[in-house]
Amino acid sequence: MAVKEQRGLSKKRKRGGGSTGGRGRGEKPSDPKKQKYIPSGSSKSPQAKGFKKSAPNSKPKPSQAKDSKRAPPKFGKSDASVGDKAEVLSKRDSRLVAKELAEARKKKRKLHYTLQQELALLWEKMRRRNIAKDDRSKVVSEALRKMAGKIAEIASSHVSSRVLQTCIKYCSQAEREAVFLELQPHLLALSRNVYGVHLVKKMLDSATKKQLDGFISSLHGKVASLLRHMVGSVVIEHVFQLGNASQKQSLLSELYSAELQLFRDLTLSNGGRLLDIISKLGLQKSSVLQHMSSVIQPILEKGIVDHSIIHTVLIEYLTIADKSSAVDVIRQLSSSLLVRMIHTKDGSKLGILCVKHGDAKERKKIIKGIKEHVGKVAQDQYGSLVLTCILSVVDDTKLLTKVIIRELQKILKELIFDKTGRRPILQLLHPQCPRYLSPDDLASLSLSVPSLCSKGKESEEVDTGSGEHAETPENPEDDSENNLQLAEGGGKKDDALRRYQLLVDSGLAESLIVTCTECAGELLRSNFGREVIYEVVTGGIDGVLRQKFPNQLDDLQGAIASLGALPKMEEPEHHVFENFHSSRTIRKLIMDCPAFAASLWEVALKGKAATWAQGHSAKVVSAFLESPDAKVRDLAKSELQGLVESGALKIPKGKDSKAED
Template sequence: MAAKPEKKRKRAPGPKSEGAKSNPKKPKVFGSNIPNKVSKKPFKSPGKEHLQHAGKPKVQKGDVDDKKLRRLQAKELTEARKKKRKKHYTLEQELALLWEKMRVRDIKKEDRSKHVSEALKKMKGKIPEIASSHVSSRVLQTCVKHCTQDERNAVFTELRPHFIALISNTYAVHLVTKMLDNASKKQLAEFISSLHGHVASLLRQMVGSLVIEHAYNLGSATQKQALLMELYSPELQLFKDLVTMKETRLVDVISKLQLQKSSVLRHMTSVLQPILEKGILDHSIVHRALMEYLTVADESSAADVIQHLSGSGLVRVIHTKDGSRLGVLCVKHGNAKERKKIIKGIKGHIDKIAHDRFGSMVLVCILSVVDDTKLISKIIIKELRGNLKELILDQNGRRPFLQLLHPNCPQYFSPDDLTSMSLSIPSIRNKAESDTNSKGGEAVEEDRSGEGETSDTSIHLNEGSKKDSFTRRQELLVNSGLAEKLIDACCEMAGELLRSKFGKEIVYEVATGGADGILHPTLDEKLATFHEAIVSLAMQPKLDDAEEEHILEHFHSSRTIRKLVLNCPAFASTLWEKALKGKCATWVKGHSSKVVSAFLETSNSMIKELAKEELQPLVDSGHLRLPVAGDSIKND
């Protein structure tokens, strides 16, 4: 019987997923003639040369000349397209070559003038179009910088009809500002006159506002007022003759021209609101306009401005005089939530603000008004302590410390600074006064529920605060540890501070314990150590060949020590016992004589008795002269 052929063994089926068919068919793929196996070689798309020269024979590897020819043809084609697309393409190429020559640093002045004149001749008649070009505008800027005055006047004349269009151009704006820097008084007046009717619209643009601000800073007081007046009323935009008036305050302008206050308020709101929403807050003309707006704004409108400015945006405002005053008003009239946003918004910028002439006054206001001393200590005091030694030597940086040590002292703050601190918004002040009268003399208190959150229906805006001034100062200065650090820094830098024009005032306030004795009695031991540090400098012998003047003979330090002798008995007794007793004859000439004579001028009888026995013979012999009362005040 023949053997049966062996059947092929079937492979065991693999595990099936639920719902899978036993013999699933492969899905049809578009282009089914493509082989299943993928080639290992990467697919290369056809290049531009292949598409451009389709149907032509393939270039061999050795055919280099043909490749160069194609590149040249492609370059010529690109050049031809640029010439069609750009009107002054050839001129731009020529100007670029001249620019490379004229901007070299070591070029001779005659050669540069030659290249500049050649470039200006080529640009004549096309300057407004070139000024808007990304490439050629830089060439024109260099030419304006180095050309003669006659050539600059010719450029100004050609640009004059196109100023408004150029101001809004991203590239031309730099040329316009450079033209203003080199403009004569007549040209500047012409430029500012050409802006009439466009100031408000240009201030709403990021680019245009830069030129308005530049012109505002360069202009005279009359020209500045002309730019501002357009923001006040539509009538002042339309009629140019109304702008030329001497009144500077908006209230006076409204009274003089008999304008409707509601119309002015409505127009200024429409101008300033987009500026605030876009965050165009860096310009001094905007700060001035906002300050004038707050003088006529009602309570609700003023609250909207304060709300917009409260936060990180205030850092960009407080670097100008009017901006600083805006910051002070926001702090004084803001509610608890807005004050918190202001303090958190300036976090990380405290050192820079403290060094600024105007910004430092906003810090002074915060330290004088805000009741949340824990938040201030956590943010402001912490950053001030980090750079303490540098700040106490700086004219502006020392102000926050002086305000805590001796608030609102006319000796340390100018009348203008004190005026800024006393400003208030009329509508909010009047509202607060009416509320006070209606409540029988009780002040309107700040709503602190929910961490200062206020409802939309009621606006809690207060000038000042609830907390007692001395209590606030003690919490910020003593309880925060700032005073201890301040005394340590003064001990370490006693000589440098006493000889410094600005640091000497910190020394005096710290050594006397501050106004109202705020550092006593908590830090009496520290203060005694500080007195010893000053006296140890005074104990050093007087040397003719010393590198720096003795502490008793230096102009600033001698006057500070004299004031301490007059007003700080504890220091005066230490100085006498350890440094001057038995040595007064050495110090009766020069600036040091003022220190010695102070022991006889002091109102403290005990100190006077200590020195009288030794000093009286020097006075009788004429070696020591006591100053007249008028001289004494002048020297102090």
């Protein structure tokens, strides 16, 4: 029992400090030379603040020892018991002190920090909308005066770059030229800077012809390296858009051959297509191909594919590429890159070539890549051509219905009123119609890669002719994983069957008829929508809609006839017979659709033809006598013959014979 008590006593003595000077278990004796920080706000501190030297044999109180182990020192407001002994800053004063310290650090770190602060204040004044023109000019001149001689040093700063852009926008021509002269030796360096690039673009926008030509000359030999740079490529694209044909050619020629990159005289004296340059200068095709591959591959690997200059280079590359090189490029582009390229003219050509020559796997990637952007692509001037090509070539109609047709149905009304949005729909109703596609559009849709055409001999350039494609590959037996032959430019499925599945089986045709019936008046008066309703009423080029939906088309024709039966209005443009667009569309329907002509005559014109014998509506009435269908002419002959003889209704020359029949 006594032994236990001694053990407990010794334990207690050990924890309490005893002769160890108050140190806890596992702690070393305190060093008298060390200084201990006592927080100013602590109620346990015998002093208000500062450092205190510990006495060698001083014994801290047990409560003090426990507190030092239990909680870290507290900063901030002191207890009321301390009162005036503690000097404590308020939150506001602490923030001010921290701000002053940060400002001091920035001044040491940034050479022109004070100047930038002054410029920021001036910038707030000059960019206001309600400032007078003279006052803004004074502020701009003051800012430029402060920056004189230091523009090159501060142009890459986020704040100073924006100030300079505003100054360039509002300053005088003399001031602008002075800034350009000071920055001219540093423009290439600024072109690679994430903030300076915006200033370079702004200066190029306002540059004179001489200044622009000088900047393009300074780019000689550096175009390829800048195109590989994420920021520098933006400047090359901007210059490419601003330059004339000769300047564009000088930028492109550097990317074609090492000789053209080294010798500027060759670039200036020779232009045109890549094949023409090769033949004029006698360049080796293999050498050009190798150089272009070294330029293109890093750009594709980095994903810098948004610029039109790159699209042009890729199109030219495919004109001379061998089968292996062409396949590699098409496979690289057939991923998520392609959707970022089809917004330009040459980019849409690349998209068409990838769709035509890609195999089923590549086409599936392309379709899935545009899945989230179908609406935007359909309404884009060039992207709509790629979508048109997809609907005309790809055989997987289930995938097309799921990814593309469903998205088109969601915005169907918006599309049929849009100039480019209606293209995919018109392509299904009337494929390759020259009324809806320009010669350039038709040429783009008929493009092909020479080395991937399977007609035994490779042509010298991309085919832009009739668009005929070969039916069998060069090496049909080569079906291995490394097969270099892709698709032949078209699908294996019958065109009529593919079109029927996409238009009718998908439900698009039914939605289209319903929308046209509901918006018949708007569509007839619309410059673009009238062509869609014309194709729907006539049932498509081969009458495919008439075979499947005869009753719905009769309802649509009745809706148009009922609009014609309305009396004349105070504003002639509101009536479908007197509106410029609708009157011509109805006339065309009378000529091409006898069923519609009969319905319209019975509902709207029988006994009322004299009312509509003048103005735009006269074209509608005279169409009954000009119709190639004898039954339609017989319907109106008795009533209209008298109007013709009296001179109330005029028939165009060359049509009188039909009226007399």
